[in-house]
Amino acid sequence: MKVAPLQEKVVIQSKVTATDSAGGRSVGSWTPHTTVWADIRESTGSEIYESDQTQNPVTHDVVIRNSTDVANITPAMRIQRQDTTKYLYIESIRFSKRLENKIMLRCNLQPFVL
Secondary structure (H helix, E strand, C coil): CCCCCCCCEEEEEEEEEEEECCCCCCEEEEEEEEEEEEEEEEEEHHHHHHHCCCCCCCEEEEEEECCHCCCCCCCCEEEEEECCCCCEEEEEEEEEEHHCCEEEEEECCCCCCC
């Protein structure tokens, strides 16, 4: 895979849960984890079909630079694209020498729910 320049600024967010004071109910919210530059590509139809065999279909591949800021990214996080309210939920994380010190985040437009 040829890696394109990282041209889009994105915010990687992590989910924080807290117990509300009224009834002890667990309430979740998203908080910024780190802001990075990324290359975002939509998956092709065949890639979506193949990925749908075992889990939610992967709809986007997001490539970011590997650094200490992104060392603890997990599939429990999501990505907010700049100037949009759409989120990409991280399904898996791929490290590869071919990516030239970059990380590929395989993402979905919907969160994975068991």
